[in-house]
Amino acid sequence: MQLSDGTTQPPTLHPMPFTRVEVALLSLVENRLCVLLGKRQEAPYKGRWAIPGGVVRIDLDADLEAAARRVARERLNVSLPYLRQIGAVGGAARDPRAPWALSVVYRALVDAQALAATPGKRLETLGWWPADAVQEAKPAFDHGALVAQAVDALRAEVDRLELPFGFLPPTFTLGELQALCEALLGRRLDKSSFRRRLAERDLLEPVPGEMRTGAFRPAQLYRARSLTN
Amino acid sequence: MQLSDGTTQPPTLHPMPFTRVEVALLSLVENRLCVLLGKRQEAPYKGRWAIPGGVVRIDLDADLEAAARRVARERLNVSLPYLRQIGAVGGAARDPRAPWALSVVYRALVDAQALAATPGKRLETLGWWPADAVQEAKPAFDHGALVAQAVDALRAEVDRLELPFGFLPPTFTLGELQALCEALLGRRLDKSSFRRRLAERDLLEPVPGEMRTGAFRPAQLYRARSLTN
Known part of the structure; x- marks a missing residue:
């Protein structure tokens, strides 16, 4: 007034x-x-x-x-x-x-x-x-x-795969992403159902030519699809 | 203070x-x-x-x-x-x-x-x-x-299938549930993917012996699973 x-x-x-x-x-x-x-x-x-x-x-x-x-x-x-x-x-x-x-x-x-x-x-x-x-x-x-x-x-x-991409590094392997989600949730996730749900939601895209090499076999690097649109 | x-x-x-x-x-x-x-x-x-x-x-x-x-x-x-x-x-x-x-x-x-x-x-x-x-x-x-x-x-x-069970009648057919969701969303849903997602989430259970008969073939009635626990 x-x-x-x-x-x-x-x-x-x-x-x-x-x-x-x-x-x-x-x-x-x-x-x-x-x-x-x-x-x-x-x-x-x-x-x-x-x-x-x-x-x-x-x-x-x-x-x-x-x-x-x-x-x-x-x-x-x-x-x-x-x-x-x-x-x-x-x-x-x-x-x-x-x-x-x-x-x-x-x-x-x-x-x-x-x-x-x-x-x-x-x-x-x-x-x-x-x-x-x-x-x-x-x-x-x-x-x-x-x-x-x-x-x-x-x-x-x-849980709903609204992933904290701002908190993730720009590129990551699927194993790294799963480990991060497990740490946030405080519990283990089933690898195959985690990967199937990720694929269904089409959240990620492979970074062409980028692989991470380590103690095990090389792993494809991914990034959030939304960041490239 | x-x-x-x-x-x-x-x-x-x-x-x-x-x-x-x-x-x-x-x-x-x-x-x-x-x-x-x-x-x-x-x-x-x-x-x-x-x-x-x-x-x-x-x-x-x-x-x-x-x-x-x-x-x-x-x-x-x-x-x-x-x-x-x-x-x-x-x-x-x-x-x-x-x-x-x-x-x-x-x-x-x-x-x-x-x-x-x-x-x-x-x-x-x-x-x-x-x-x-x-x-x-x-x-x-x-x-x-x-x-x-x-x-x-x-x-x-x-969209996440957090269904408004309090708003639904106690029992309903899958067709009625889909029509309600479509009215709330203001858009049509694909019938087969809606039913697959419902089944995956295990939200509903059939009401034994209850069928709705109408102009078409009789339809099974369902209720929210959580209501019976």
């Missing part, structure tokens, strides 16, 4: 939720799917692990994704290449600091080594926790559930 | 987004996928069509889904059986009433006739708009994009 002095005023007198963004970063560390947690420097949950997050700043952030990128810069000293929104959680019982707290949660699959995150504002230290052991960290707030959602969403994509 | 008088105070002095929930209801009307829009009684966008929505009330709503259900009751006079969150949109340019507006968007696939929605608070009239012609309604705010997201999400599920 435009006021006569040129400022705007919220269209409601109701108090609004305490609104934050949280960023779940996933990576393979020593061939296991891990999530980046930061140890909190302040109450509530001081000394407990949490996924990095911060308040939406309507004076700074053009939109929700910009808020998530700013929070990642402030907390982790990194620029994130690529983010996917998981969704929003909100309710009266989520955060002892506020009567009602809403978080919009993002996830990204990153190269932990290339990213080189370091603890920023309000975080004492950072740690990569194995996705399947994150509950042992006893995460702050409802962040255990948020991590589980991020991990489930990534694994559902891999 | 707990204050000495026992009340809580928001943990930040930053102004928070104007926070709403919006509800995209989808249904088959005359065998076409349609979305329910309401004509707005008030500015901004007075007289324009919008998906029903309302402000999150931290004094009334236990969580985001409860907010969406309350808004559906107030705007449409209905109790929604089942909701899925699409996600959150938020930014500085979404709503002329507020400097920064965030909406958490829900969707549901409903039986339009059984639901019997009627215009509630702030809506002049309701209309079911064909999903593929909704842009012709020139929806208010960014609701055209929100409807497109809801339709895309539903169609992606049907």
Whole structure:
């Protein structure tokens, strides 16, 4: 609503939720799917692990994704290449600091080594926790559930062969692709049904003349078909 | 933050987004996928069509889904059986009433006739708009994009054979199931590949002894396998 002095005023007198963004970063560390947690420097949950997050700043952030990128810069000293929104959680019982707290949660699959995150504002230290052991960290707030959602969403994509091509090297053998998918899923895949499903979906194309030679017989190198269109 | 008088105070002095929930209801009307829009009684966008929505009330709503259900009751006079969150949109340019507006968007696939929605608070009239012609309604705010997201999400599920069993009758022939999927997708499906994919996924089981007789040869009736476990 435009006021006569040129400022705007919220269209409601109701108090609004305490609104934050949280960023779940996933990576393979020593061939296991891990999530980046930061140890909190302040109450509530001081000394407990949490996924990095911060308040939406309507004076700074053009939109929700910009808020998530700013929070990642402030907390982790990194620029994130690529983010996917998981969704929003909100309710009266989520955060002892506020009567009602809403978080919009993002996830990204990153190269932990290339990213080189370091603890920023309000975080004492950072740690990569194995996705399947994150509950042992006893995460702050409802962040255990948020991590589980991020991990489930990534694994559902891999299960559907929505492959993380941005995370893969530009060319790879089918064996390398299967090993990557197995590491992300945390379980073994049947080789012949994996290859049959890949072929049916026509996701890959061989790189002409490119073979990888190694201890065993040479293997054809492939790349994502979409990258060449 | 707990204050000495026992009340809580928001943990930040930053102004928070104007926070709403919006509800995209989808249904088959005359065998076409349609979305329910309401004509707005008030500015901004007075007289324009919008998906029903309302402000999150931290004094009334236990969580985001409860907010969406309350808004559906107030705007449409209905109790929604089942909701899925699409996600959150938020930014500085979404709503002329507020400097920064965030909406958490829900969707549901409903039986339009059984639901019997009627215009509630702030809506002049309701209309079911064909999903593929909704842009012709020139929806208010960014609701055209929100409807497109809801339709895309539903169609992606049907494409992956995440079938809307709650929307299907308890038993159905394979021909009826294919016709329903085609109506939701807005395109024809190849009968043999649809049946092969259904069989591979083992989603259905025949109902013993149940056949539908009609103008053509009798057809076996099926039900969702998960419903009997």
